[in-house]
Amino acid sequence: MARTSNWSDLWESKIFPIIKWGVLIIAYGALLYTLLAFRDRGVGFDEWCDHLRNGQWRWGVGMLLLIPMNWALEALKWQRLTRQLEYLGFGIALKAVLRGCTVAFFTPNRIGEYPGRCVFLSEGNRARGISLGVVGAMSQTGVVMMGGIPASLVYLADSASTYALGIALLVLCLTTYFLLPQLGTRLQRMRPVRRWEKYLAPVSRMERCQLTEVLLISMARYVVFCTQFYLLLRFFGVNLNGVEGAMGIATNYLFVTFTPSMLLSEGAVRASMGVAVFTLLRPVTEDAVAVMCASVSVWLLNYVLPMLVGSYFWLRKH
Secondary structure, X not given: OHHHHHHHHHHHHHHHHHHHHHHHHHHHHHHHHHHHHHOOOOOOHHHHHHHHHOOOHHXXXXXXXXXXXXXXXXXXXXXXXXXXXXXOOHHHHHHHHHHHHHHHOOOHHHOOHHHHHHOOOOOOOHHHHHHHHHHHHHHHHHHHHHHHHHHHHHHHOOOHHHHHHHHHHHHHHHHHXXXXXXXXXXXXXXXXXXXXXXXXXXXXXXXXXXXXXXXXXXXXXXXXXXXHHHHHHHHOOOOOOHHHHHXXXXXXXXXXXXXXXXXXHHHHHHHHHHHHXXXXXXXXXXXXXXXXXXXXXXXXXHHHHHHHHHXXXXXXXX
16 A cells, blocks of 8 residues: 555656656647748648638638537547546546647657546556557547548559458458457467556457447547548638548548658648549649648647647646
């Protein structure tokens, strides 16, 4: 008991303050660098003002209204994932998600998101929560594949073997996801992994209905951020119909998800990928600047804004 108390006191007095200020300094330094890097790339406040003056404001308002829904769904998913460890009210879960955004902002492919959330779980549950975070990330990646693989096959596939490979990858991903509890149990029995048994236990205890619930929430969130991207494309004057928009956006998110990136290049990666994907549609999408503006704006509004809010909750801790 004394050892636990000493560790808790050390965490509160020394370790957490160092982590907190380190996260904030790196996050804001990275944000400043990124905004300066984009200053001369044609993505800025002037483009927004031009489209507002041209009567495109309703598309932008629709996108902004979906931002709270996007992160509310992610908070609901985190709440469902961690309920076997400890009860998190929705407000607490939302704060944890936004705190995770601050850490994710400067880590490769946002891998710091779930550890950033787990810092605020109770002592003893922080490391266990990371394994549940992996399940949440897999569910979202699986949904991106479910939407992106069929769309990209229609876009790019030119042979039966390509279709077969795409379908096989999708089936493998979904099968692996629903077999995670069994895989966790098997791993715990392996001698090299036994020392990590307590961290894998939460995954092993997950039931299929819980996995399905998490997957459905991920699907709802996927629909929301795809809709946000479509609204921003329309806001910047890219006139795509619903089918073209759905196909292009699903393909774009598939490629972005599996493209390695760091914060300092993530905005550029998203802009380049958006231009590459949407110029495959038809000449109406030849306005590369508009597509680039939409791609970067989705990133700024969906990730930079939550990062700023999350940094406030890092300061408060509770």
